[in-house]
Amino acid sequence: MRLANNYNGSVMEDDDETRGVLLRCLSLYSRGGGCKVGATTSDEFGETVGKGYKPVCGTQNTSVDCFSYGVERFWKNNNKKKNFELQDPHRNNNRMHVFLPDDILETCLVRLPLTSLMNCRLVCKKWRSLTSTTRFMQMRCDGHYPSPWLFLFGTVKDGLSSREIYAFDVSFNKWHKVEAGILKDRFLFSVTTVYDNIFIVGGCSNPGRMDRSSSKTHRGVLLFCPSTKSWHKVASMKHARSKPVLGVYEVTSDNLAIKSQHNHFPRTRTRNSGVSDVYEDPHRLSLRRLSRHSIDHQKSTQTKVNTGIKCRQRFLILAVGGVGSWDESLDSCEIYDSSSNRWTEIQRLPADLGVICSAVVCNGVFYVYSEGDKLAAYDIVHGYWVRVQTTPPPPCIHGYSPRLVSCDDYRLFMVSVSWCEGDGEIGGRNKAVRKLWELDLVYLTWNEVSVHPDAPMDWNSVFAADKNLIFGIEMFKIFGQVLEFLTMCDVTDPTMNWVHLSKNQVAREMDVSSCIMKSMAVVHL
Numbered sequence: 001m002r003l004a005n006n007y008n009g010s011v012m013e014d015d016d017e018t019r020g021v022l023l024r025c026l027s028l029y030s031r032g033g034g035c036k037v038g039a040t041t042s043d044e045f046g047e048t049v050g051k052g053y054k055p056v057c058g059t060q061n062t063s064v065d066c067f068s069y070g071v072e073r074f075w076k077n078n079n080k081k082k083n084f085e086l087q088d089p090h091r092n093n094n095r096m097h098v099f100l101p102d103d104i105l106e107t108c109l110v111r112l113p114l115t116s117l118m119n120c121r122l123v124c125k126k127w128r129s130l131t132s133t134t135r136f137m138q139m140r141c142d143g144h145y146p147s148p149w150l151f152l153f154g155t156v157k158d159g160l161s162s163r164e165i166y167a168f169d170v171s172f173n174k175w176h177k178v179e180a181g182i183l184k185d186r187f188l189f190s191v192t193t194v195y196d197n198i199f200i201v202g203g204c205s206n207p208g209r210m211d212r213s214s215s216k217t218h219r220g221v222l223l224f225c226p227s228t229k230s231w232h233k234v235a236s237m238k239h240a241r242s243k244p245v246l247g248v249y250e251v252t253s254d255n256l257a258i259k260s261q262h263n264h265f266p267r268t269r270t271r272n273s274g275v276s277d278v279y280e281d282p283h284r285l286s287l288r289r290l291s292r293h294s295i296d297h298q299k300s301t302q303t304k305v306n307t308g309i310k311c312r313q314r315f316l317i318l319a320v321g322g323v324g325s326w327d328e329s330l331d332s333c334e335i336y337d338s339s340s341n342r343w344t345e346i347q348r349l350p351a352d353l354g355v356i357c358s359a360v361v362c363n364g365v366f367y368v369y370s371e372g373d374k375l376a377a378y379d380i381v382h383g384y385w386v387r388v389q390t391t392p393p394p395p396c397i398h399g400y401s402p403r404l405v406s407c408d409d410y411r412l413f414m415v416s417v418s419w420c421e422g423d424g425e426i427g428g429r430n431k432a433v434r435k436l437w438e439l440d441l442v443y444l445t446w447n448e449v450s451v452h453p454d455a456p457m458d459w460n461s462v463f464a465a466d467k468n469l470i471f472g473i474e475m476f477k478i479f480g481q482v483l484e485f486l487t488m489c490d491v492t493d494p495t496m497n498w499v500h501l502s503k504n505q506v507a508r509e510m511d512v513s514s515c516i517m518k519s520m521a522v523v524h525l
Contacts, residue, residue, distance in 0.1 A: 106130060110139045113147065113171060114227070114525045132228055137196065146524040147171040148466050149226065150486070151198060152473065153183075153191050154517040155510050159210060161187045161517075166506050167226070168486065175506050182222065182231050188212070190322075191521045192246040193464075194315055194338075198224045198521045199234070201319055202241045210513060217242050217325040221336070227525055235341045237319060239332050244322030245359035247366045249380055251314040314339045316380065318366050320349065321356040329355050333378075350376060350385050358414075362406035363441065369404050369414065394418065394437045394446045400456060405465040407491045412439040413470065414446070415463050417456045432456050436470070436489065436496065450496035454485055460515055466522040468492045475507050475515040482507045482514065 109120055109131055121128040130136065140146055152166040165178040187210060189203025200222040206215035217240040223232045317336040324330050331349040336342070349356065354372035361367070366378040367388070373396055375388040396402055400417035407413060413436055420431040434452035439445070458474035465471070468491050475484045484507035489498045507514070 102130065106136065106139070110136060110143060111145055113169075114149065115169065115172065115176075137227060141196070141524070146196070148469065148471075149523050149525045150464075150471055150473070151178075151191075151226065151521045151523065152506070153200070153519045153521070154187060154189070155514045156187070156210060156517055157510060159511060160208070161185055161210065162510075162514075165224075168502060170488075170501065173501065175502065178226070178229065180224075180231075186218070187517050188242040188323075189218070189519070190244050190246050190319075191519045192248055192317065193521045193523050194248050194317070196225070196227060196523055196525060198226065198523060199246075199317060200224060201246060201317070202237065202244050202322060204242045210517075212242075212327070217323070226523055235336070235343055237334055237336075237343050238345055239330065239334065240325050241319070241322035241330055241332075244319040244330075245356050245368060246320075247318040247359050247361040249316040249318065249361050249364070249366065251316065318346075318359070318361070318378070318380075319343075320359055320368060335380075346378075347383060347385060350387060353387075357401040358404045360404040360406045360412070362412040363410045367404055367412060369402055371401065373402075388444060390439065390444045390446055392446070394435070394448075397432055399459055400434075401460070403461070403463040405463050405470055407465045407468050407470065411491065412441065413437065413449075413465070413491070414439070415452075415461075415470075415472065434461075449491075450489060450498065452487070452498055454487070454498075458515060460518070462518060462520045464520050464522045466524065469522075471501075471520070471522055472498075473518070473520055475510075475518060477512040477515065482510050482512055 109117065109127070112120065117131060121131055148170040150168040150170065152168070155162040155164065155166065161184065163179065163181050163184050165180045165183075167176045167178055168174070169176065183200070185205045185207045186203050187205070190201045192199050192201070202221075203218050204212055204215040205218065206212070219236040219238070219240045221234040221236060223234050224230075225232075315338045317338075318333065319336070320333045322330050331351070333346045333348060334343045335346055337344065349368070353368075353374050353376055354370035356368045357371050359366065359368040364380070366380060368376050368378070370376075373393045375390055375393075377386050377388050378384075379386065394402070394414060394416050395418040396416045397418060402414050402416040405413050405415065415434060415436055417432055417434050420433050432455070434454070434456045435448055436450040436452070437446045438449050440447060452472075454474065456474075457476040457478070461472060461474040463470060463472040470489045470491060472487050472489075473484060474487075475482060477483075483504050484502070485500065485504075486502040487498045488501050489496055
C-alpha cells in the first residue's frame with residue numbers, strides 16, 4: 001500500500017490488485033451505480049435495519065452508498081450533488097479530491113448505535129479496521145455512547161439446544177439473532193458480564209438430545225465479544241460444574257494483594273446485638289494462591305488475557321456451587337484471575353448454608369443466597385466466608401428461587417415471590433406476587449421497594465442489573481404456547497415502577513424447556 005500526502009492532491013491506494021482500483025472510503029465521491037450499504041443493509045445480528053438510522057454529523061438525513069469498485073456517493077436532502085471521480089493514474093484530469101481525516105471519521109462513527117456500526121463495518125476494510133480496535137471501543141465507552149443490550153442464552157428448539165443467541169436492543173426496542181454454533185449441544189451453563197464481554201461458564205453437553213443423565217459436564221469457559229461477534233477459549237475451571245453461580249470483582253489496584261476502596265464489609269453485629277458466624281481461612285491460603293500467579297502481571301492496569309482480548313483492567317470471576325458430573329451439589333468455589341488467565345480454588349461454602357441459588361458482587365463483597373433463605377458473604381481480600389444475619393428475611397414461596405442483583409455497585413437488591421399481604425382472596429386462593437427488596441447494608445434489614453406487575457408464572461425467571469436498571473425476563477407455557485415478557489425497573493425513579501419492554505416476540509418458536517435452561521446477560525454496547 002502506498003501513502004501519499006493529502007495536501008498535494010494525491011490519493012491512497014488500497015491493496016486491491018485484482019481490480020486495479022484505488023480505494024478511499026468517505027474521501028472520494030463519484031457517479032455510478034453499485035450496491036448500497038447503509039440503513040437498509042442487513043446487520044451482523046441477522047436482521048435488516050430499516051429504522052433508527054440517524055445522521056451522524058448535522059441534522060440532515062443522509063445515507064452512504066458504497067460501491068464494489070471502491071467509489072462512494074454522499075447524498076443530501078437539498079438535492080445538491082457534489083460528484084468527484086477517482087483519479088486514474090493512466091489519465092490526466094484535474095478532478096478535485098476530497099479527504100476526510102481518520103480522526104474526524106472516527107469521531108463520527110463512534111457515535112453510531114451498535115446496529116448502525118455493524119453496517120458500517122460492511123462498507124470496506126478501512127472502516128472495519130477503524131471501528132474494531134480496542135481504542136475505538138474505549139472511546140465509545142468513555143463517551144457514554146453505548147446503550148444496554150440484553151442477551152438471552154440457553155434456548156431450546158425441536159428438543160435440541162439452539163445455536164442462536166437472542167439479543168435485544170433496548171434503545172430501538174428490537175430483537176436480533178446471533179449465530180453461535182460453538183454452543184451447539186451445550187446447555188445448563190451460566191453467563192456473566194465483564195465490561196463489554198460475556199463469559200459462558202461450565203454447563204453440560206449431550207450430542208443429539210437434552211438428557212442430563214448421560215451428558216458430559218464441562219470445566220471449560222468461553223468468552224463472547226458481542227461487538228465483534230468473536231469467540232475465544234479461556235482457561236478451564238478446576239471442577240466440572242453446571243449452573244454455577246457467578247460474580248465479577250473489578251480490581252482497582254496494582255498491588256499484589258487484592259484491594260478495593262469500597263470493601264466496607266458489613267459488620268457481623270446486627271441490630272439485635274447478634275453475631276454472625278465467621279468461617280475464616282487462618283493461613284490466607286486463598287489470597288496467597290491468587291498472589292502467587294499474579295506477581296508478573298501487575299505492571300499495568302490494562303492486561304491482556306491469553307485469549308487475545310484486551311481488558312481495561314484486572315478483574316476476577318468467582319464461580320460457586322453448581323452441580324457436578326454425578327449430579328451432586330457442589331460446595332467448592334473458584335476464582336478466575338484475568339491477569340494470569342488461571343482459576344484458583346478458594347475456601348468452600350459454609351456447611352450449613354445449603355444449596356446456593358443466586359450470587360452477586362456488591363460494594364466489593366461477594367454475596368450468595370441459598371434456597372434455605374440464608375445469606376452469606378465472601379471477603380475477597382482476606383479469604384473467608386461470613387454468615388450475614390438479616391432481620392427479618394424476606395418471605396419467599398418455596399420453588400421460586402430468589403435472585404440477587406446489584407445496582408451502581410453499592411445497592412443490593414433481591415427479587416423474590418411471596419404471598420400478598422391482607423386478604424388477597426382470588427378464587428379462594430391467596431395471590432402470589434413478585435417483589436423487589438433492598439438490603440440496608442448498615443442495619444442489615446430488607447426493605448420492600450417495589451412490586452412487579454405481572455403474576456409470577458415463571459418458576460425460573462432471571463434478572464440482571466446494569467447500572468441503575470434491573471431487567472427481568474419470564475418465559476412460561478400457557479394455552480399450548482411459550483410466551484415471554486421482558487420488563488425493566490429504574491431504581492433511581494422514586495416510584496420504582498416496572499415497565500414492559502417486549503412481549504411475545506421470540507419465545508413462540510421455542511420449546512418449553514427453554515424456560516428452565518435460559519440465562520441472561522446485560523452488556524453496554
